[in-house]
Amino acid sequence: GDIAFRFINYVCSVRERQLQQKLxxxxxxxxxxxxxxxxxxxxxxxxxxxxxxxxxxxEMLKVGKQKAQQLGYSEGLSWVLGNAEELPFDDDKFxxxxxxxxxxxxxxxxLALQEAYRVLKPGGRFLCLEFSHVSNPLFSRLYDLYSFQVxxxxxxxxxxxxxxxxxxxxxxxxxxxxxxxxAMIEDAGFLKVDYQNLNLGIVAIxxxxxx
Amino acid sequence: GRAxxxxxxxxxxxxLFGEEEEEEEEGCYQLYPGHIPTSPLQKALLAAGSAFMALxxxxxxxxxxxxxxxTGCLALPNLRDKMKHHPEGYRILQERPxxxxxxxxxxxxxxxxxxxxxxxxxxxxxxNKVSPDTRMPPKFVDDEELxxxxxxxxxxxxxxxxxLGMPTNMLGEVVVKWFxxxxxxxxxxxxxxxxxxxxxxxxxxxxLATELLPWAIRSGRNASCIxxxxxxxxxEQPVESLREEIGIFPPP
Numbered sequence: 001g002d003i004a005f006r007f008i009n010y011v012c013s014v015r016e017r018q019l020q021q022k023l024x025x026x027x028x029x030x031x032x033x034x035x036x037x038x039x040x041x042x043x044x045x046x047x048x049x050x051x052x053x054x055x056x057x058x059e060m061l062k063v064g065k066q067k068a069q070q071l072g073y074s075e076g077l078s079w080v081l082g083n084a085e086e087l088p089f090d091d092d093k094f095x096x097x098x099x100x101x102x103x104x105x106x107x108x109x110x111l112a113l114q115e116a117y118r119v120l121k122p123g124g125r126f127l128c129l130e131f132s133h134v135s136n137p138l139f140s141r142l143y144d145l146y147s148f149q150v151x152x153x154x155x156x157x158x159x160x161x162x163x164x165x166x167x168x169x170x171x172x173x174x175x176x177x178x179x180x181x182x183a184m185i186e187d188a189g190f191l192k193v194d195y196q197n198l199n200l201g202i203v204a205i206x207x208x209x210x211x
Numbered sequence: 212g213r214a215x216x217x218x219x220x221x222x223x224x225x226x227l228f229g230e231e232e233e234e235e236e237e238g239c240y241q242l243y244p245g246h247i248p249t250s251p252l253q254k255a256l257l258a259a260g261s262a263f264m265a266l267x268x269x270x271x272x273x274x275x276x277x278x279x280x281x282t283g284c285l286a287l288p289n290l291r292d293k294m295k296h297h298p299e300g301y302r303i304l305q306e307r308p309x310x311x312x313x314x315x316x317x318x319x320x321x322x323x324x325x326x327x328x329x330x331x332x333x334x335x336x337x338x339n340k341v342s343p344d345t346r347m348p349p350k351f352v353d354d355e356e357l358x359x360x361x362x363x364x365x366x367x368x369x370x371x372x373x374x375l376g377m378p379t380n381m382l383g384e385v386v387v388k389w390f391x392x393x394x395x396x397x398x399x400x401x402x403x404x405x406x407x408x409x410x411x412x413x414x415x416x417x418x419l420a421t422e423l424l425p426w427a428i429r430s431g432r433n434a435s436c437i438x439x440x441x442x443x444x445x446x447e448q449p450v451e452s453l454r455e456e457i458g459i460f461p462p463p
Binding site for chain 2: 150160163
């Protein structure tokens with residue numbers, strides 16, 4: 001959802017700038033004509049860009065929709081209930097597929113990657129943001145200490161829920177490290193696969209193209 | 212504290228395995244249902260966090276419970292030993308009675324004569340709209356018998372209210388906490404007793420300081436260990452007689 005909002009913001013701002021550029025070149029337009037061209041583009045401030053937000057959990061979708069409403073996003077967004085291992089979309093449909101902190105919770109990651117490949121258009125890009133592994137030994141020990149000693153305590157004190165946060169830090173450790181995940185993405189057919197570490201590897205962004 | 216790494220297969224929740232697996236943490240297994248083994252560092256963090264949260268949001272009863280469990284490492288063995296060396300307390304440790312709606316015969320208790328422990332206990336529950344089933348089960352006590360001791364202490368709390376004649380408002384709770392602090396020595400009770408009054412009005416503070424506290428303290432010191440009373444076998448006993456037997460002075 002949040003990524004969808006950022007995408008929409010970006011498209012809108014790019015089109016704003018394009019519109020401004022266009023108007024700059026037409027110095028002798030009347031106020032009427034200027035107003036009209038703004039109105040026209042307001043309706044299509046996104047142009048043909050669309051975002052589909054998909055989640056397996058209805059409640060998550062509900063929260064996303066509420067947030068979108070609160071923030072004033074209305075057009076270009078659709079919300080679909082679906083399973084990443086079996087997406088309810090046709091082949092070759094999307095230019096970009098993004099998944100943030102979601103793929104860790106998928107039972108068969110390989111299936112999710114295959115589905116991502118299937119629904120992307122040729123030339124489309126796969127982007128995954130996920131917890132990953134810290135290779136620096138000292139930082140890794142500090143990170144482990146914080147993860148296992150502090151996070152479940154915070155979960156208990158703030159949310160009254162130790163077990164969910166214990167599960168969280170364990171599931172992070174179970175997820176394949178950067179290189180292994182990169183190989184899995186290549187296995188699904190993606191090319192030019194690469195990754196970028198954030199915060200020394202606590203989080204990584206993996207990218208691949210369907211070519 | 213040491214960094215703790217899970218060396219065995221972590222508990223599976225995503226359906227990979229057939230059933231939940233017991234997890235080995237800190238070298239010990241789950242000692243009782245609901246037990247979460249914790250390292251000393253985690254206990255310290257929990258104690259600090261729960262103390263802060265309990266003061267910040269008084270409706271977080273679970274935090275009061277966690278505070279009691281994480282700080283009771285000296286007081287709980289003490290209480291257990293007191294129970295072991297007393298005939299009635301010893302029987303309680305053996306038989307492990309639980310005070311729960313499912314184990315109480317509410318109709319029978321309601322039918323008992325006024326002034327009896329059972330009748331007054333039910334009256335207390337109804338007047339204050341509380342239930343014995345809202346007591347948290349222990350999670351962070353690393354000894355199965357001590358877990359029962361703290362559970363017993365929690366379930367007996369409402370009977371303390373009944374014996375002391377104190378309602379469940381802030382003032383009443385503070386008075387009971389003072390009594391319990393002297394009786395049990397649990398740091399959580401001491402903290403509650405000391406910091407609870409912070410939320411009281413000046414008028415109530417005055418009543419507390421001049422009448423209720425001196426009586427509660429005297430009673431607490433005079434009374435025998437309240438965990439050594441098999442309350443479930445004394446429902447018919449008049450409250451006044453039980454007070455006298457334990458050593459609680461009549462409330463002001």
